[in-house]
Amino acid sequence: MVGNKESRTIVQTLSGKASSDQAETGRTFSGVGVSPGRIIGSILVMPQAVQEPAVGERLAEGTAPEDASIALRAAAKAVQTNLTARSVGASGAGREVLEATALMANDPMLVKAAVKLITNGASAERAIWDAAASVAEMLHNLGGYMAERATDVLDVxxxxxxxxxxxxxxxxxxxxxxxxxVGEDLAPADTATLDPAKVLALVTSSGGPQSHTAIIARALGLPAVVAAAGVDGLSDGTVIFVDGAAGTIRVDPGTDEVALAKAWETTTAALAVFDGTGRLQDGHLVPLLSNVGGAKDAVKAAAAGAQGVGLLRTEFCFLGRDTEPTITEQVEAYRGVFDAFPGKKVVVRTLDAGADKPLPFLTDASEPNPALGVRGYRTDFTSPGVLERQLEAIAQAADDTEAQVWVMAPMISTAEEAEHFAGLCAAAGLTTPGVMVEVPSAALTASSILEHVDFVSLGTNDLTQYAMAADRQLGPLAALNTPWQPAVLQLIRLTVAGSHDQGHDKPVGVCGEAAADPALAVVLVGLGVSSLSMTARALSAVAAVLASVTLPEAQQLAALALTANSATDARRIVREKLPILNTLGL
Amino acid sequence: MSERTAVIASRVGLHARPAGIFVAAVGELPLEVTIAMAGEPAEDAMDASSILSIMSLGASNGDTVVLRADGEGADEALDSLVKILETDLDAE
Known part of the structure; x- marks a missing residue:
């Protein structure tokens, strides 16, 4: 998952194959493989972000304001037509976003304001830039739902x-x-318009293993390579081979790559099946659960053989709203998930707003450092009541279902917070409280925390970013931002040790992206993690690799990874001892 | 000048999808229609064909708004717009 030194350089080799573009023939790029798959296809490059026109840019000499206004109106109309046409092909939320932005593109208020600026001598580009900025600011100041729409105005x-x-x-x-x-990096907003039926693979020049690109790719099951420097310089239509496990890209693939891509097709067919029981070769059981974000996901996960839900993200109930959903609405939403898993465990994570998931009625968008701000459980400090009502809704939904409902709070830092959360759960009638371990302080004090709650679940994405002090969205920090970091593995080991202390022996699960990496899954089990929760697509691959090792072997690999010199070394050493990965192309 | 009042029926208020449907309907009329919150002076009324103006109006579920238009067919046009505003578009 992590780039090694060579990955920063572009190796240029010559291929024997003829190509119309000699300069790019056989050229290879290396990055960080974040989602497995070997595929050949032709590329489209995401255009660069639009540069701001110079401040105070005036109409070019000889251009009449009337002509510039006509050009602006035509451009606004063209953008509206284009977005409307695209909305017809989209569905659900994506369609609504496109329909609304199409209307904004040719909005009379926006266009009139821009035309007025043009009449005063501004260039058409600068006029629309400033007019939209004023509208966006106005929306931003209205707060709530309107503030979120400000981004749409800037997109238009x-x-x-x-x-x-x-x-x-x-x-x-x-x-x-x-x-x-192919692009620099994907933004969360791009996901609305990413059509998984049209995109074969994702390749970016920036971003890390925890970037949005990586998360989207894993969720959609698309092969992906990130931090492949220089790759965004390729031109549209170039045919490339992508290996999303090895992190390599080759322009104008040869017969070897064609064979690899064909073999991958066979592997995916074979890996499509998970029998519903995660276990090691020696029979040691490791329940494999799924991370889900709603009833639809849950039904899919159950069909994929998931042994329960290790992480129900409840944000789906709240996102895109400017007010808190009612208890009745919440009950209905949670019940849809519970009903997909009768008799099985469903771990509900309470609302995790803040940082990259802002919610207008809960979080303060102006925080200078949102990742270290009021997010997750901490929103209970500033907006008390929301969490209690959510727990009440979960308890009501749990009442008449057969699922075993567990509840956990995100972003817990101290045993005191864990104790308080357990109290709220008890008051709501929820019997199995737990907490997420994402903040290093929680890993270090796991023993005290587990005196108050019944289980913990490691959120490796945030745990990594906090342990390494590396923003998970930053491409240049990709090498630091991987759960293969020995320091992160040490925190996981300490969490398990905390559970064994004083004879607690309470379950320690992992529900971060780390659990979906089959090689890392072996290390996690070796460290004593009791269950793994991942995107449903990863279940079969993780199950296949776990079934190839015994518990002592997994423990040995974990020991090697813990003492490795770097994340790259840890990953390399472990992967070398798991030959099944290469056989399966994982 | 024709004038009508309407009570916003959509649960989410007059934004998102309901606003889009309303603006599209206004856009199809050969008239200039304005919208204002009840009680606000007519000169502060906003262009009802602008989704951005409608959004900045901030009309919530249960709020009363005033629609105004001039010209031939204004009465019928406003009646049809009132019908749209008084339907819970978000539920459909």
């Missing part, structure tokens, strides 16, 4: 400026035929 603005300049619109390119998407 970029599109109009791109149209005026005659350059491609920003965002994910649109095509009728499936393609490999």
């Amino acid at each position: 603005r970029s599109r109009i400026v791109a149209e005026l300049r005659g350059v491609p619109a920003p965002g994910i390119p649109y095509s009728d035929t499936p393609f490999i998407l």
